[in-house]
Amino acid sequence: MSEQQRDLAGYGAEPPRAAWPGGARVAVSLVLNYEEGGEQNVLEGDRASEGYLHEIVGAPPVTGGRDLNVESMFAYGSRAGFWRIHRTLAAHGAPLTVHAVGQALERNPDAARAMGAAGWEVAGHGWRWIDYRHVPEDVERADIARTAAVIGRLAGRRPVGWYTGRTSANTRRLVAGEGGFLYDSDDYSDDLPFYVEAGGRPHLVVPYSLDANDFKFLIVHGFTTAEDMLAYLVDTFETLRAEGADRPRMMSVGLHCRIIGRPGRIRALDGFLKHVAQRGGAWVATREEIARHWLATHPPAG
Template sequence: MSEPLRDLAGYGAEPPHAAWPGGARVAVSLVLNYEEGGESNVLEGDAASEGYLHEVVGAPPVVGGRDLNSESMFAYGARAGFWRVHRTLAAHRVPVTVHAVGQALERNPEAGRAMGAAGWEVAGHGRRWIDYRDVPEDAERADIADTVRTVERLTGRRPVGWYTGRTSPATRRLVAEEGGFLYDSDDYADDLPYYVEAAGRPHLVLPYSLDANDFKFLIVHGFTTADDMLAYLVDTFDVLHAEGADRPRMMSVGMHGRIIGRPGRIRALDLFLRHVAQLGGAWVATREQIARHWLAAHPPPR
């Protein structure tokens, strides 16, 4: 249970049987990262414009000034891409977890209300979409608390999950100390949830994914077409589905409105969900549902 400097052993050759509801072979967690409006911008007092995860791959940030092209690409995610993803998920009637940046929700409260009305889980994703590596601990703690208040106010329910993405060494401890979270997802190390020790007590980690993730459209040698992402998602699901006959697994799919919400990419999500439904054996669930199941079926060691 205790988290060493690096745990490279994990569950080893005999991972636990997940016992997903309905005998599912794979628990599928769809995650929409809502960040648009929280990215770096000199208008917010940042040193430079946002240089990460926009369509002009490799373009350096503008130091001391605005990058209006980058700003408008992020705006697309809030204005149009989010709603395209929303319509697609509603058509398939599947649940989703949103990693929501507090300031991004404040900039588009209608989106927050739509998340709440749809019954989506909304987890915390930081006050701003920034790298917290060098943020003072007191400031990071305050940002976590502020994000909790913002999510609850705009969606109607406080977050019980957390994902910073670009963490500080203190992030997990601060999340555990806050006391209201069931889990965090700042981890990519396994196909199943597991426990670590944080703030002196057992803490549940639900691993996330940067491989089955649409952000690979915006990196060199990543996805180019919707078919690229679709093939990767289908291959991932099919392997986990086959393994799940003996040892059920968990699959995370990461998305962003400004990325997969583009017209030329949304079919990757649509056709993947059709494939999951056709093959069967999947429990499509929020991360909160997965966490609550794991806490009940596999409680932490005493």
């Protein structure tokens, strides 16, 4: 199916049996969005300051000037939040996929090297953390290539996954046509990977999640405390685990350095990892591992 069409049927009543390693009922994918240093800023030639996903919910961007408060909130993510998340994951021995903005990594190479040293998968997340809907196709193509090169240089390995988040009509075709990516995650429509047609051939999509995601701390009527997020993650996991007795599922958990990295929120991640370990039945994996398993176990037709 072309990425320009909508598929409202998907797998229907009989999704494929995922056959996750070890007979796991749920493949759990932890994703850390690393964006700090790539957000909107007039210093970058942008019209206004960043107005999205910071602690002052609903505050309008500053047009034609800097918002030093917002800049410092983003800086918290790279200066402190990232390392708190790093320590938490290391304590659990949990694998992770990073959605990394190229410019953000370039501005904090120590974090990039720490990702590589930890064995995390580092996937592309655009050159900057911007909306690509109105970015010219040739610029977006160059940004994809530039991001892949920076990740390879700083994290030690070229990315095989991609997630823009705010895509253009060209994004998936450009990613598929680049030739070095196994999958993209610019989709929220399923509990399992699936194939679409992109650039005239099958292309794997490993869907992501905006519901089991810490960004809900920064929206009205979202999470307020760590217990709110933990309860939601546990409920999601338990539902998928129960369904997975028959047909295994996949669960994505979205994280951000400047959000879950705050001391009052990190307990949601720690508590969830403890719950998953205690309950069993989960394969905690990178998105690359999930993609490679799917490609081998459920190759595209033809």
